[in-house]
Amino acid sequence: MIRVLIALGLICLTTSVQAQPVVLATPLSDDGAVVDQPRGGAAETLQDFPFVLVVPSVERRGFIEWDTSLAARAPLSSATLRGRVSVNNSLSVGTRTIELSVYAADGTVALDDFDRAVTPVTTVSYTPPADTFVAFDLDVLSEITPLLASGATHIGLRGRSTVNDAANVLTMVELVLETLCGNDAVDSPEECDTGASLSDTAADACRLDCTDASCGDSVIDTGETCDDGPLNSDTAADACRLDCDPARCGDNVVDMDEACDDGPTGSATCTTECTVVVDAGLPPADSGTPPADSGAPPADSGTPPADSGTPPADSAVSDAGTDGGTIPPAISDGGCGCRMVVDSRPNSALGVLASLLVFGVWARRRRRA
Ligand SMILES: [Ca+2]
Numbered sequence: 155m156i157r158v159l160i161a162l163g164l165i166c167l168t169t170s171v172q173a174q175p176v177v178l179a180t181p182l183s184d185d186g187a188v189v190d191q192p193r194g195g196a197a198e199t200l201q202d203f204p205f206v207l208v209v210p211s212v213e214r215r216g217f218i219e220w221d222t223s224l225a226a227r228a229p230l231s232s233a234t235l236r237g238r239v240s241v242n243n244s245l246s247v248g249t250r251t252i253e254l255s256v257y258a259a260d261g262t263v264a265l266d267d268f269d270r271a272v273t274p275v276t277t278v279s280y281t282p283p284a285d286t287f288v289a290f291d292l293d294v295l296s297e298i299t300p301l302l303a304s305g306a307t308h309i310g311l312r313g314r315s316t317v318n319d320a321a322n323v324l325t326m327v328e329l330v331l332e333t334l335c336g337n338d339a340v341d342s343p344e345e346c347d348t349g350a351s352l353s354d355t356a357a358d359a360c361r362l363d364c365t366d367a368s369c370g371d372s373v374i375d376t377g378e379t380c381d382d383g384p385l386n387s388d389t390a391a392d393a394c395r396l397d398c399d400p401a402r403c404g405d406n407v408v409d410m411d412e413a414c415d416d417g418p419t420g421s422a423t424c425t426t427e428c429t430v431v432v433d434a435g436l437p438p439a440d441s442g443t444p445p446a447d448s449g450a451p452p453a454d455s456g457t458p459p460a461d462s463g464t465p466p467a468d469s470a471v472s473d474a475g476t477d478g479g480t481i482p483p484a485i486s487d488g489g490c491g492c493r494m495v496v497d498s499r500p501n502s503a504l505g506v507l508a509s510l511l512v513f514g515v516w517a518r519r520r521r522r523a
């Protein structure tokens with residue numbers, strides 16, 4: 155029985171613990187009053203304090219601006235504007251009524267804030283000297299959420315008197331923004347929440363707006379080859395595609411080094427390798443490569459090559475002066491332009507001797523006769 159009670163107690167304790175919202179820092183950027191004196195036309199001067207006043211000769215509108223950049227992406231769970239409109243001059247001028255509005259600010263109170271477009275939130279009234287201030291505690295979530303969503307990095311409060319009064323001033327004002335994103339518990343409509351480890355730069359991390367890492371968040375996560383965020387495109391050449399895969403042949407976009415791209419199945423004119431199909435009815439383009447050697451020698455025509463008539467150069471001549479005198483002496487041809495041939499055969503010498511002997515016998519017989 156005791157164990158059952160302890161268990162029930164633990165269950166109640168567990169279910170009663172709720173993750174607390176995270177209060178976002180909203181540091182004061184600037185405050186002051188914009189003065190229109192004389193009234194009409196553009197405002198003329200600035201004052202350091204957020205005075206609020208309207209009389210026939212002058213109007214002062216009070217402004218306070220906060221840096222809300224931390225709320226740029228975090229989905230807000232609450233936005234509260236608290237403060238007072240206090241007397242700066244407690245003259246009895248009847249009931250004073252002040253309009254309170256919010257606006258997308260830039261962090262600096264300037265003359266052009268006098269006529270800046272605003273979103274009215276409420277009006278507050280009080281009656282000095284009996285009252286010295288009127289407090290306000292306003293839920294402004296529905297008013298500032300669209301301003302932040304449109305890109306505002308600062309939020310401003312404007313106080314404007316709607317009836318003639320005496321000087322008032324905005325005091326003790328704070329803008330409190332809270333979010334459930336970052337409290338380490340997944341609250342609807344969050345996709346994830348890892349508390350202090352939320353990140354817009356780490357791969358696969360839960361993002362600062364408590365959404366899951368995804369293709370298109372400018373971080374290459376698991377399963378992604380590329381991610382250029384808003385530059386991902388399924389139509390731009392060489393872009394990271396919307397599925398976080400790189401540009402490729404077959405994605406229907408002609409990218410670098412592709413002659414064409416008609417999708418994954420190609421077409422009659424473009425191959426699946428993204429090259430142009432050659433028309434089969436036309437001769438192939440000259441590839442610049444000579445035909446292959448068949449290996450057969452050219453047929454012999456039977457005609458010897460023509461004699462050019464020019465004897466080959468005598469290599470001995472070109473050696474002149476470099477060959478140390480080893481060239482044999484030339485044989486004289488007696489100026490006949492021919493070359494003498496010495497027949498060294500022994501039969502030729504015997505023939506000559508026999509001829510001389512016959513010639514000698516014939517000559518002797520002729521002298522005797
Ligand atoms: Ca959360």
Ligand SMILES: [Ca+2]
Nearest residue numbers: 368369373381
């Ligand atoms: Ca990604």
Ligand SMILES: [Ca+2]
Nearest residue numbers: 402403407409
């Ligand atoms: Ca392509």
